[in-house]
Amino acid sequence: MSMLLRQIGQLFLVHLRVWWRTPRQVLTGLVLSGVFLLVGTQLLHVRLSGRVAIGLCAGDMPLLSAIESELTALGITTVHCPDYVQATADLAAGRLVAVICLMPHTLRLTLSGRNPMLDREINGVLLRVAARVSESQPGGDQIAIVSSHQSLDEINAFMTASLIPFLIMTLATVNCGMHWLRDWESGMVHTIKVLPLRRVVLPVARTLGGGFLVLVILGVSLAICRCIVPWRLPDRPGVWVCVLLVQVIYALGFFTALAAVCKSYLLYVDAAMLLILLMMFTSGTIKPVEAMAGWEYVLAHATPAFYAVRSLRAVMTDSAPLLLRDLGVLAACAAGCFALAQLLFTRARIGR
Amino acid sequence: MQKAEFINVQMQEQALAAQAHAGSGGADDAAAARLAIRRVSKRYGTLWANRQVSLNVQAGTIIGLLGPNGAGKTTLIRVCAGWLTPDEGDVVIAGHRQSLTAIAARAHLGVVSRDAPLCEELTVAETLFLRATLCGVAAAARTDVCRAAIDEYRLATFARRRIGVLSTGMLQRVAIACAMVHSPAVLLLDEPTVGLDPEIRRHIWECLVRLKERGVALLLTTHYLEEAARLCDEVHLMIRGAIAFSIQPDAMDGSAARLERAYLHAVAHEPTL
Numbered sequence: 001m002s003m004l005l006r007q008i009g010q011l012f013l014v015h016l017r018v019w020w021r022t023p024r025q026v027l028t029g030l031v032l033s034g035v036f037l038l039v040g041t042q043l044l045h046v047r048l049s050g051r052v053a054i055g056l057c058a059g060d061m062p063l064l065s066a067i068e069s070e071l072t073a074l075g076i077t078t079v080h081c082p083d084y085v086q087a088t089a090d091l092a093a094g095r096l097v098a099v100i101c102l103m104p105h106t107l108r109l110t111l112s113g114r115n116p117m118l119d120r121e122i123n124g125v126l127l128r129v130a131a132r133v134s135e136s137q138p139g140g141d142q143i144a145i146v147s148s149h150q151s152l153d154e155i156n157a158f159m160t161a162s163l164i165p166f167l168i169m170t171l172a173t174v175n176c177g178m179h180w181l182r183d184w185e186s187g188m189v190h191t192i193k194v195l196p197l198r199r200v201v202l203p204v205a206r207t208l209g210g211g212f213l214v215l216v217i218l219g220v221s222l223a224i225c226r227c228i229v230p231w232r233l234p235d236r237p238g239v240w241v242c243v244l245l246v247q248v249i250y251a252l253g254f255f256t257a258l259a260a261v262c263k264s265y266l267l268y269v270d271a272a273m274l275l276i277l278l279m280m281f282t283s284g285t286i287k288p289v290e291a292m293a294g295w296e297y298v299l300a301h302a303t304p305a306f307y308a309v310r311s312l313r314a315v316m317t318d319s320a321p322l323l324l325r326d327l328g329v330l331a332a333c334a335a336g337c338f339a340l341a342q343l344l345f346t347r348a349r350i351g352r
Numbered sequence: 353m354q355k356a357e358f359i360n361v362q363m364q365e366q367a368l369a370a371q372a373h374a375g376s377g378g379a380d381d382a383a384a385a386r387l388a389i390r391r392v393s394k395r396y397g398t399l400w401a402n403r404q405v406s407l408n409v410q411a412g413t414i415i416g417l418l419g420p421n422g423a424g425k426t427t428l429i430r431v432c433a434g435w436l437t438p439d440e441g442d443v444v445i446a447g448h449r450q451s452l453t454a455i456a457a458r459a460h461l462g463v464v465s466r467d468a469p470l471c472e473e474l475t476v477a478e479t480l481f482l483r484a485t486l487c488g489v490a491a492a493a494r495t496d497v498c499r500a501a502i503d504e505y506r507l508a509t510f511a512r513r514r515i516g517v518l519s520t521g522m523l524q525r526v527a528i529a530c531a532m533v534h535s536p537a538v539l540l541l542d543e544p545t546v547g548l549d550p551e552i553r554r555h556i557w558e559c560l561v562r563l564k565e566r567g568v569a570l571l572l573t574t575h576y577l578e579e580a581a582r583l584c585d586e587v588h589l590m591i592r593g594a595i596a597f598s599i600q601p602d603a604m605d606g607s608a609a610r611l612e613r614a615y616l617h618a619v620a621h622e623p624t625l
Contacts, residue, residue: 006485006491007485007486010482011482014474014478014482017473017474017478018474021473022473186469186472187468187469188471191468191469191470192486193452194433194458194461194463194468195458195486195487196456196458196486197455197486198455199453201486
């Protein structure tokens with residue numbers, strides 16, 4: 001047993017040593033992981049900037065000025081339109097993204113419909129602005145809107161929780177699955193096979209080495225990300241770390257099995273990248289699962305990444321209870337994948 | 353002309369002797385042999401790469417496998433290494449039957465082959481140390497074993513260089529050192545001197561002779577008749593997956609030229625064999 005552990009330990013160290021001796025890979029992994037979290041967090045968060053121009057149709061001038069000043073304060077460009085017809089023509093031509101028409105007791109908001117995500121954000125912003133303005137107006141009709149406005153920290157935590165599973169999957173692709181294929185294609189698997197080792201030594205050492213690297217890169221990139229984009233640390237750090245560990249194990253198992261099935265570097269890269277992209281759409285990261293059509297909903301629940309995203313969001317934002325079922329699904333998926341990979345590794349043959 | 357006929361007659365006699373030797377299985381020899389290949393057949397689809405091959409390699413002997421490309425030499429090495437499972441027959445290494453899970457058999461086996469490359473990112477010293485650990489060399493002896501291997505195979509000047517930057521000659525010496533780091537009883541070598549300059553080749557020959565003197569059983573495949581004539585105690589010519597005949601180079605005074613004539617004659621008359 002001690003010999004087995006020593007052998008696994010030695011191969012584990014070799015895994016780390018080889019990684020450390022490829023500085024380009026080390027640097028690329030660390031830098032791109034940090035950039036992924038930093039840029040992704042910002043990109044996923046829809047923000048309205050000066051490029052967003054909203055048309056204002058005259059009506060109630062004091063109210064119009066109040067809305068205009070509120071929008072300008074948010075960094076949104078406002079354009080005065082002589083009449084509603086002209087405004088809708090500009091909207092159709094793409095010069096405006098929305099038109100606000102103010103009439104007595106009525107506020108009409110017309111959206112372009114070109115980008116649902118943008119429309120949704122404008123809708124929310126204008127409702128908040130309208131509510132604030134109407135509250136400030138003396139007398140007249142008032143619109144009361146209660147908005148569950150989240151702080152920037154909370155939004156960042158939510159976005160980061162959505163991205164971490166994909167960062168883990170990408171790191172597992174590179175640091176574990178690709179090493180398996182490299183062993184396979186370079187013939188290292190056959191070298192190991194003539195040594196007096198148990199079959200389990202190489203897969204276990206590779207998985208441990210890959211998992212360790214994924215955790216190190218993930219930790220460093222999370223630290224960098226949190227320094228630049230602030231987000232609140234989870235209230236239950238122990239649970240958070242456990243969820244992260246389960247996700248790392250699941251990702252290692254999944255991509256190890258994929259590597260064992262593909263047995264070809266190029267095929268594996270194609271399959272891994274496409275699967276990660278596909279899972280990004282089906283996990284609820286981009287489109288809320290609640291808004292999915294029937295078949296999309298079923299597909300989402302058949303995707304392990306969905307459980308990864310949901311569990312991490314729950315623990316990082318405290319917005320929902322952490323479901324042990326999510327972690328159970330991930331653990332079961334990992335166990336199945338490791339078993340498949342081991343089986344395929346054992347059956348690896350040399351020659352024609 | 354008379355000389356050629358003499359060689360032919362001698363070859364035929366030796367072929368008959370070899371077949372009789374292999375056919376009977378040489379039960380006593382097989383029991384004593386460090387490496388016993390017993391009626392091994394291996395098929396790729398409809399193509400028989402090895403057909404009823406039987407060989408015994410005793411301790412302190414070098415057995416050579418000659419033959420044209422595609423004759424089945426490398427397949428036989430792969431079967432002996434445990435990479436391939438024979439369709440018929442079996443391989444016994446130091447009393448242990450070789451199989452995909454035979455750790456005991458592999459503990460007595462060293463392999464030098466292009467099918468078993470070394471990790472390019474590690475240095476020579478690290479590769480030796482890793483191999484010693486994986487092969488179960490005791491922790492206390494590991495450093496000494498590696499140091500001895502570095503001295504014996506003249507690896508000191510490039511011990512700290514990475515495998516990926518080594519020349520073919522250096523690489524081959526490292527491969528032999530790695531294969532021998534756990535002092536196996538049997539060493540398989542698949543064309544160990546291909547692409548090497550004469551000096552390095554000679555050095556590798558010296559290493560192999562030293563191993564032979566130390567009691568290691570060596571089975572090597574080669575295309576170099578001079579190598580076979582100089583090193584091998586017995587040379588088996590493989591054609592179409594079967595051993596066509598066997599020659600003892602000593603009986604030919606270790607003459608590569610005579611071995612070459614015998615080889616070419618056998619290959620030219622291959623359909624009749």
